[in-house]
Amino acid sequence: MKIVVLVKQVPDSGAERTLKSDDFTVDRGSASNVINEMDEYAIEEALRIKEAQGGEVTILTVGPDGATESIRKALSMGPDAAVHVVDGAIAGSDAVQTSAVLAAALGTLEWDLVLCGAEATDGRVQVIPHMLAERLGVPALTGARKLTIDGDSRTIERQTDEGYEVVRADGKAVVSVWDTINEPRYPSFKGIMAAKKKPVTTLSLADLGLAPDTVGLANAYSAVVSAAPRPARQAGTRVTDEGEGGVQLVEFLAVEKFV
Amino acid sequence: MEFRLTEEQSALRESVREFATEVVAPVIGDHYERGEFPYGIVKRMGEMGLFGLPFGEDVGGMGGDYFALCLALEELARVDSSVAITLEAGVSLGAMPIHRFGTDAQKKRYLPRLCRGEAIAAFGLTEPGGGSDAGATKTRAVLDGDTWVINGTKCFITNSGTDITDFVTVTAVTGTREGGKPEISAILVPAGTPGFTVGPEYSKVGWCASDTRELSFVDCRVPAENLVGERGRGYAQFLRILDEGRIAIAALAVGLAQGCVDESVKYAKQRVAFGHHIGDYQAIQFKIADMELRAHTARLAYYDAAARMLAGEPFKKQAAMAKLYASESAVTNAREATQIHGGYGFMNEFPVARMWRDSKILEIGEGTSEVQRLLIARDLGL
Ligand SMILES: Cc1cc2nc3c(=O)[nH]c(=O)nc-3n(C[C@H](O)[C@H](O)[C@H](O)COP(=O)(O)OP(=O)(O)OC[C@H]3O[C@@H](n4cnc5c(N)ncnc54)[C@H](O)[C@@H]3O)c2cc1C
Numbered sequence: 001m002k003i004v005v006l007v008k009q010v011p012d013s014g015a016e017r018t019l020k021s022d023d024f025t026v027d028r029g030s031a032s033n034v035i036n037e038m039d040e041y042a043i044e045e046a047l048r049i050k051e052a053q054g055g056e057v058t059i060l061t062v063g064p065d066g067a068t069e070s071i072r073k074a075l076s077m078g079p080d081a082a083v084h085v086v087d088g089a090i091a092g093s094d095a096v097q098t099s100a101v102l103a104a105a106l107g108t109l110e111w112d113l114v115l116c117g118a119e120a121t122d123g124r125v126q127v128i129p130h131m132l133a134e135r136l137g138v139p140a141l142t143g144a145r146k147l148t149i150d151g152d153s154r155t156i157e158r159q160t161d162e163g164y165e166v167v168r169a170d171g172k173a174v175v176s177v178w179d180t181i182n183e184p185r186y187p188s189f190k191g192i193m194a195a196k197k198k199p200v201t202t203l204s205l206a207d208l209g210l211a212p213d214t215v216g217l218a219n220a221y222s223a224v225v226s227a228a229p230r231p232a233r234q235a236g237t238r239v240t241d242e243g244e245g246g247v248q249l250v251e252f253l254a255v256e257k258f259v
Numbered sequence: 260m261e262f263r264l265t266e267e268q269s270a271l272r273e274s275v276r277e278f279a280t281e282v283v284a285p286v287i288g289d290h291y292e293r294g295e296f297p298y299g300i301v302k303r304m305g306e307m308g309l310f311g312l313p314f315g316e317d318v319g320g321m322g323g324d325y326f327a328l329c330l331a332l333e334e335l336a337r338v339d340s341s342v343a344i345t346l347e348a349g350v351s352l353g354a355m356p357i358h359r360f361g362t363d364a365q366k367k368r369y370l371p372r373l374c375r376g377e378a379i380a381a382f383g384l385t386e387p388g389g390g391s392d393a394g395a396t397k398t399r400a401v402l403d404g405d406t407w408v409i410n411g412t413k414c415f416i417t418n419s420g421t422d423i424t425d426f427v428t429v430t431a432v433t434g435t436r437e438g439g440k441p442e443i444s445a446i447l448v449p450a451g452t453p454g455f456t457v458g459p460e461y462s463k464v465g466w467c468a469s470d471t472r473e474l475s476f477v478d479c480r481v482p483a484e485n486l487v488g489e490r491g492r493g494y495a496q497f498l499r500i501l502d503e504g505r506i507a508i509a510a511l512a513v514g515l516a517q518g519c520v521d522e523s524v525k526y527a528k529q530r531v532a533f534g535h536h537i538g539d540y541q542a543i544q545f546k547i548a549d550m551e552l553r554a555h556t557a558r559l560a561y562y563d564a565a566a567r568m569l570a571g572e573p574f575k576k577q578a579a580m581a582k583l584y585a586s587e588s589a590v591t592n593a594r595e596a597t598q599i600h601g602g603y604g605f606m607n608e609f610p611v612a613r614m615w616r617d618s619k620i621l622e623i624g625e626g627t628s629e630v631q632r633l634l635i636a637r638d639l640g641l
Contacts, residue, residue, distance in 0.1 A: 076270060187274045188308035189321040192267050 001055035001149070003046040004109060005079065006102065006116035006128070008036040009063050009070040013121040023217055024224035025092050026122050028064065035070045038117025040077070041177050044184040046115050047078045049149055056080050058109060062090060062101050068200070075195035076187035082198065083109065087205040092217025095123070099131035101215060104208040106136060111172070113154065118143050118176040129176035139169035145180040262562055268330060271323075275331045278307060279338035284610075287339045290468040291613060294460060296421050297468050300342055305376015310349055314358060319371035325351075325503060326565040329510035333558070336514025337521065338610075340617035341468035343511045348417035348469075349373070351504045353380030356428050356445060360488030360496050365447065369425060378425035383413035383474055384497055390415070391630050393430070394494065398476065400431035400446055405483040407446055409454070409476040415624075420457040420472040424450045427474060430493050444493040447485040454479030465616035502575050504625050505582035506568060509561035512585035512621045515614055516554040519589075519596035522611050523547050526600055537599070546595050553588035560584050576638040583631035586621035593618035 011017045011031030018027045046057045059074045059082035061067050071082045085105050093101070106114065114136075119126040133140030141147075144156035145164060154173050157164040159180060187195075205212055213219055239248045253259045264272065283300055290297045304310065312328040314320025321327070328350055336343035354373040357365050357380075372378040389395050398411025409431055413419075419427050426449045434442040448455050458473035488496045524547060527538030537543050564577035593615040597604035604611050622628045 073270070076274075186278045186303075186307040187270065189267075189271050189312055189323045189327055190308055190316065192270045192274065193322065196267065 001049060001053060001113060002058070002109075002111045003049060003055060003113045003115055004058045004060050004106060004111045005039070005042050005046045005074075006114065006132075007039045007043065007059050007061045007070065007074050008117075008120050008122075009033050009061065009067040010036045010120055010122040013037065017122070019224075019227050023092065024227045025217065028066070033066060033070065035074055036117055036120045036122075038119055038121070038177065038179055039074075040117075040184040041179050041181050042115040042117050043074055043077050043079060044182045045147055045177055046113075047185070048182065049113075049147075050078075053149070055112075058083060058111070060102065060105055060109070061085070062098060062105070064091070071200060072195050073187065075198045075200075076191040077185055078191055080198060082200045083203060084200055085203045085205075085208065087212075087215075089205055089212035089216045092220065093215045094220040094222045095125050095127050095131060096221045097215045097219070099128055099135055101205075101208065101210065102128070102132050103135035104210055105203060106132075108203065108208070113149075113172065114138075114174040116174070116176050118178050129174050133174040136172070136174065138172040138174060140174050140176075141167050141169055142174075142176045144175055144177045147175055147177065147181065262559060264330075268327065271327055272330050272334055274307070275309070275334040276337070278303070279335050279342075283335065283342055284338050287342065287468060288608060288610075288613070291339075291341060292467075292607065294462075294467050296345075296470045297342060298422070301345060301376060301379070301423070304342070304346060308374075309346055310354070310376040310379070311374030313350065314354070314370060314374055318358075318366055319374040321374075324569055325506070326562075326569060329507055329561060329565055332507055332510040333514035333517070336511040337518040338514075339468075339613070340511065340515055341466050343514060344466055344469045345379070345418060347504070347507045347511055348381065349376075349379040351507045352382035352500065353418060353428075355503065356382060356487055356496065356500055357447075359499070360445070360492075362484070364484070365487070372425065378423050379418045379421060380425050381416050381419035381427040382497075382500070383416045383419065383427045383429040385413060385415050387412055387414045387473075391627055393497065394441065394443070396430055396432055396441065396443055398429060398431040400433050400444065402433070402483060403480075406480045407483060407485065409446065409448065409479040409481070411476050413474040413476075415461070416472055416474055418470055419474055420460065421470045424470075426450060427455075428487050429474070429476070430497060433490060433493075436491065442491040442493075444490045445487040445496055446481060447487050448476070448479060448481055452479055452481055465613075465618070465620055467616075501625060502578050503568065505578040505631075506561055506564045506574075508621065508625050509557065509564065509578070509581035509585035512582070512589040512618075513554055513558045513561060515589040515618055515621070516550065516557060516585065516592040519592035519611060519614055520547060520550045520554055522609075522614070523550065523596045523599045526603075526611075530601075543599060546599060550592045550595055553592055557581070557585035557588045576635055579626070579631040579634040579638075582626065583628055583635070586618075587628065589614075589621050590618045 012034045020027045057079040059079050062085040129142050130140050141156045143158045145159040146157040148155045153170050155168040159178050308321045311320035312323045313325045316322045332343050400407045400409045426447050428447050432441045433444040436442045454477050456475045461471050530537045560581035564574050564581040567574035596611040597615045600611050603609050
C-alpha cells in the first residue's frame, strides 16, 4: 500500500504565538516551528500500516524553505521519502488554495491512501481533508480515532462528541485522524541517521502546472480582516464561606446557566 | 577543536528531550513515591532504541556510539535520574561487558533483547565488605568439571531484580595469580538460576524508581561457558567498563545539574517575595548563574573524555575528572535549587526535591569522589 501523509509545519503550540500585524498571517519567523502535532499521529498510523502489510510511506509538505527541518524530523520517524512543495507565491494561501496545491502534488505521486491530521494547531480550520478528497474525487473518512484496513476497504471509527460513528469506504481515500488513534513513536538514532539519506523531492508551482495568481494571500477566497489578542483572563469571584458558601456556589452556577 | 553537536546528535538530543518531558515527567513522581520500577517507561525507551544506542545494527543496536548514549543520559537525567540510571546501568554495566568481552554465542544470545530493552542486565561488583577496594572481592567461583560453582554476596546491584532482568555478570575470585594476588574473573549468571537469590528492594534516599538489590549465591551452578572474557582478566575488564561508565555517570550528573537550572529559572520567574519575582534579586540570579556555569563546565569535561575515548586515546584521568566534577556540580546545584525553592523545595512533589535526593549517590556510585581523586593523583605520578 502506498500511503502519502500530509505534514504541516506550524508554530509550536506550547510557545507564544503571534499574528503578523500587517496581514494577520501567522508569524512563522519569530516562532519555534514544529510538526503539527496531529500529523505525527497520521505518520504513526501510516508506519503501522506499512509495518503490518508492507508498502511505502511518503511525506507531503507544502511550506516555506524552513519546513525542511520538520520534513527531516518526520522522516526520522520512519517514512521512506518526502515531497516538499515550496514556492514564495504560496505564502498566505487559504484552505481552498492549499487543497489545490496538495491535490496537484498528489497528482505527481502514486498513492492508495492519504493520511493527515484532523486539524492543524495554527489555523484550526479542519477543512483541508474534505476539500482535498473532493478535489481528488475520493471518499473522505474524517476524524478517525481508529482505522482498519481490510483488503480494499478502509473503515474508521469517527470520533464525535457523543461517541463514534463507523464509516467505511473502498479504494482510494483521504483519512484524517485525531490524537486518540495511537501513540506516535519518538525518532530513534537509527531513524535519525537514516533520514539523512532519504530522498526529498522539491516541487515549485511551475512543476505542478499551477499559475502563481491562483494562490497566495492576494488571491485567497477568504481574508482575515481584523484580529485581536485574547483579552487577559479576568480575576474570578472569590467566595468566602461563612456558612452560605454552598448556596452562593449554586447561585453562581445558576446565573452562568451551568445548572 | 569542535565541541558542537552534529545535526544528528542534536536531533537525538531533541528526541530524547521530548520523550523525557512528554512521557517521563508526568508520571515519574508517582513511581518514585511508591518505589516502583517504571516498566512502561522502560518499554518505550526500548522501543525508541535507547538501550541499543552504542551497539551495532548487527546485534539489534542503533549503530551509534558511546557519546550518543551520553547525550541520551543527559537529557533523561535533566528530567529524572531513576530512568537515566536504569539506562546507564543497563547499557554500560549490563550489556557492555558482553559486547566488549563476550563470546559470539553470548552476544547473539543476549544482546538483541538487551538492545530492544525487552530485557535488562546488571553488573555485580560491589560486596557488603567493600566496593572501592574491588580487588578484595570475597565471592568465589570454583570450576567443577564444566560448571562454575559460585558462593558469595553482592550488594547495591542496579537492575538486578526486575521482572525483565535477564542476567547479572558477577565478579568472583577464581584462583590465585603468581605472587599470591587473587585471580578475578567475570561470570554471567542468568536470573532464576538455582542458588542465586535476589533480595528485596532496598529503601533508598534517592533513585527510588530504580531497582537496587542484594544478591546472594549459594552453591550456584552455571556452565563453564558463562565466563565473560578471559579467566583471570575480570579485574582489568571491569576497570575498563568502569572507566567508560564514569563518562556516562558524568553525563547523567550534568543532566541533573542542568535540570536544577531549568527548574530554578522557571520558579524564580514565578515566585514573588517582597513585591518582586525572586529572580529579580541578584542573590538568586547569581546562584542560578553559578549553577549554569557548573553544568556547562561539567558538560565540556565529559564531552572531552568521550571524544578521547572514541578516538582510542587514553581517557582514564579525563573520565575521572569529568565524573568527579559533574557529580559534585550536581550535588551543589541540587542544594542551591532546593534553596531557591524555599519550603517547596523540601516537598517531594517538586522535581528539585527529587533531584536533591538523587544527587548524592552520584558522588558515590561507580567510584567515589575519593577514588576519582586517587586516580587523578596517580596519573600525576603521586
Ligand atoms: C544506589 C546504588 C546503586 C549501585 N549500583 C551498583 C551496581 O550496579 N553494581 C555494583 O557493582 N555496585 C553498585 N553500587 C555500589 C557502589 O559502586 C559502591 O557503593 C561504591 O563503589 C562505594 O563502595 P562502598 O559502598 O563499599 O564504600 P567503601 O569502599 O567502603 O568506601 C567508604 C568510604 O571510604 C572511602 N575510601 C575507600 N577507600 C579509600 C582510599 N583508598 N582512600 C580514601 N578514601 C577511601 C570511600 O571514598 C568512601 O568515602 C551501587 C551503590 C548504590 C548506593
